[in-house]
Amino acid sequence: SSVKQQHRTAYHFQPPQHWINDPNGPMYYNGVYHLFYQYNPKGSVWGNIVWAHSVSTDLINWTPLDPAIFPSKPFDQYGCWSGSATVLPGNKPTILYTGIIDANNTQVQNYAVPANLSDPYLREWVKPDDNPLIVPQIGINKTAFRDPTTAWKGKDGHWRILVGGRRKHRGIAFLYRSRDFKKWVKAKHPLHTKAETGNWECPDFFPVPKIGLKGLDTSVMGTNVKHVLKVSLDVTRYEYYTIGTYDTKKDRYVPDKTLVDGWKGLRYDYGNFYASKTFFDPNKNRRILWGWANESDPVQDDIDKGWAGIQLIPRTITLDPNGKQLIQWPVEELERLRGQNVYMINQVLNKGDRVEVPVGTAAQADVEVTFNFPSLDSAEEFEPSWRKLDAQDVCSETGSTVEGGLGPFGLLTLASENLEEYTPVFFRVFKDGKKYVVLMCSDARRSSLKDGMYNPSFAGFVDVDLSDKKLSLRSLVDHSVVESFGANGKTCITSRVYPTIAVGDNAHLYVFNNGTTSVTIETLDAWDMKRPDRMNI
Numbered sequence: 264s265s266v267k268q269q270h271r272t273a274y275h276f277q278p279p280q281h282w283i284n285d286p287n288g289p290m291y292y293n294g295v296y297h298l299f300y301q302y303n304p305k306g307s308v309w310g311n312i313v314w315a316h317s318v319s320t321d322l323i324n325w326t327p328l329d330p331a332i333f334p335s336k337p338f339d340q341y342g343c344w345s346g347s348a349t350v351l352p353g354n355k356p357t358i359l360y361t362g363i364i365d366a367n368n369t370q371v372q373n374y375a376v377p378a379n380l381s382d383p384y385l386r387e388w389v390k391p392d393d394n395p396l397i398v399p400q401i402g403i404n405k406t407a408f409r410d411p412t413t414a415w416k417g418k419d420g421h422w423r424i425l426v427g428g429r430r431k432h433r434g435i436a437f438l439y440r441s442r443d444f445k446k447w448v449k450a451k452h453p454l455h456t457k458a459e460t461g462n463w464e465c466p467d468f469f470p471v472p473k474i475g476l477k478g479l480d481t482s483v484m485g486t487n488v489k490h491v492l493k494v495s496l497d498v499t500r501y502e503y504y505t506i507g508t509y510d511t512k513k514d515r516y517v518p519d520k521t522l523v524d525g526w527k528g529l530r531y532d533y534g535n536f537y538a539s540k541t542f543f544d545p546n547k548n549r550r551i552l553w554g555w556a557n558e559s560d561p562v563q564d565d566i567d568k569g570w571a572g573i574q575l576i577p578r579t580i581t582l583d584p585n586g587k588q589l590i591q592w593p594v595e596e597l598e599r600l601r602g603q604n605v606y607m608i609n610q611v612l613n614k615g616d617r618v619e620v621p622v623g624t625a626a627q628a629d630v631e632v633t634f635n636f637p638s639l640d641s642a643e644e645f646e647p648s649w650r651k652l653d654a655q656d657v658c659s660e661t662g663s664t665v666e667g668g669l670g671p672f673g674l675l676t677l678a679s680e681n682l683e684e685y686t687p688v689f690f691r692v693f694k695d696g697k698k699y700v701v702l703m704c705s706d707a708r709r710s711s712l713k714d715g716m717y718n719p720s721f722a723g724f725v726d727v728d729l730s731d732k733k734l735s736l737r738s739l740v741d742h743s744v745v746e747s748f749g750a751n752g753k754t755c756i757t758s759r760v761y762p763t764i765a766v767g768d769n770a771h772l773y774v775f776n777n778g779t780t781s782v783t784i785e786t787l788d789a790w791d792m793k794r795p796d797r798m799n800i
């Protein structure tokens with residue numbers, strides 16, 4: 264075929280060819296996980312958008328089906344954009360999605376239901392004639408009115424959903440209510456808005472328990488839970504979330520005062536991760552996050568490759584016991600793809616050391632490492648001028664090679680033997696008065712000898728207690744993606760990279776330390792990752 268295999272991922276979700284973007288309508292229904300996603304059936308750039316559909320019993324091995332929703336009616340003839348699934352009482356799944364109804368990009372909200380509930384894979388979906396359910400009323404910006412959420416049910420028995428949008432530069436999560444899931448009425452007040460954040464795409468709103476790691480159905484509320492609101496920012500092309508309180512009397516969400524409600528807020532991922540969406544998995548009582556990673560190569564390369572876009576590994580999402588952030592971790596099913604294991608224990612890395620991790624396929628690996636260090640005394644000063652910068656800027660000033668006190672140390676992924684190419688994922692510890700600042704970077708600047716790549720030094724701060732003098736890191740390396748989890752999932756960063764030398768068997772994995780203080784690899788486990796199978800259906 265004309266599809267170029269180089270840089271295609273082995274165990275991340277990808278269709279055989281063409282463009283993909285947002286994950287849509289994820290759900291678990293009668294023993295099967297469904298993933299729909301924005302898809303161009305005609306090419307590897309955005310356009311002609313339909314809902315492609317895949318099914319799985321384990322979130323890792325996926326089987327593609329025919330597109331579930333595609334333009335066919337006046338209420339969606341210019342496109343079937345993002346949306347969500349809700350399993351209604353009586354075990355009846357319903358999809359809400361945005362239809363584009365004209366060449367002016369006017370947006371409405373539609374529903375679709377399975378044609379045949381006894382089909383175990385829900386292959387065919389119908390769009391009843393009483394669509395659209397919601398049209399933009401006067402005063403609403405018709406071209407920024409989309410991406411309905413999973414519905415939740417209030418104590419009054421009425422369903423609620425959010426639709427994302429904006430008024431001028433103010434981001435808005437419009438709230439709609441319905442008794443019967445058909446007639447929807449806009450609430451007078453949005454669930455939440457924020458000035459100067461621009462259009463809110465793909466809002467997501469869900470509860471997390473204050474205590475414990477279980478996920479909750481989207482309709483759970485009350486004093487034992489916190490709520491999370493995530494929005495995708497059209498202008499900056501990244502997302503932020505807050506944790507807060509859902510005031511069910513006023514039907515409003517109030518972010519916790521200690522958190523930043525705005526584009527400088529917390530992110531699920533400080534790299535290439537967008538249009539994400541969670542769902543509640545009643546099979547394992549967990550909440551799972553799906554996110555899309557765009558390509559970082561030039562558009563012409565996507566056309567030449569015949570494919571563009573991947574879904575990142577689904578992550579379970581829980582509240583940090585400190586209540587201040589979320590914790591994410593790849594779903595446990597991923598571990599079934601682990602093959603040959605290599606490990607290291609108690610290996611000291613002195614300043615300048617670089618040690619190869621002899622994993623069989625360094626281009627397709629899962630690696631977990633815990634570093635420890637004798638003390639924090641040598642941590643360098645966090646320059647006061649950096650307080651104004653975000654993590655990414657600090658990372659680009661310091662990088663992986665500039666010697667520090669404690670760090671930089673971490674992994675060199677997708678590295679060529681002589682380091683013409685490498686993507687370092689690493690920590691650097693700073694002292695800021697009496698506090699320590701931990702910086703985590705996924706620095707793609709040296710990832711490829713090829714020009715024209717978008718390859719920033721993505722970075723995030725890690726709000727971790729260093730009293731045990733340890734830092735851990737997990738990276739999922741898969742040919743053109745490095746998806747990393749710092750401090751057991753407190754800070755996550757994804758980079759898309761396109762090495763020219765560090766491909767296939769010429770890709771290497773190293774651990775390194777470029778700080779003056781020696782650090783010890785307490786434990787390191789790395790595995791070759793197998794390619795998932797399709798399910799036979």
Ligand code: DQQ
Nearest residue numbers: 301344345409464465538
């Ligand atoms: N992608 C969809 C929209 C959504 C955007 C269109 C986010 O519904 O707002 O493909 O990536």
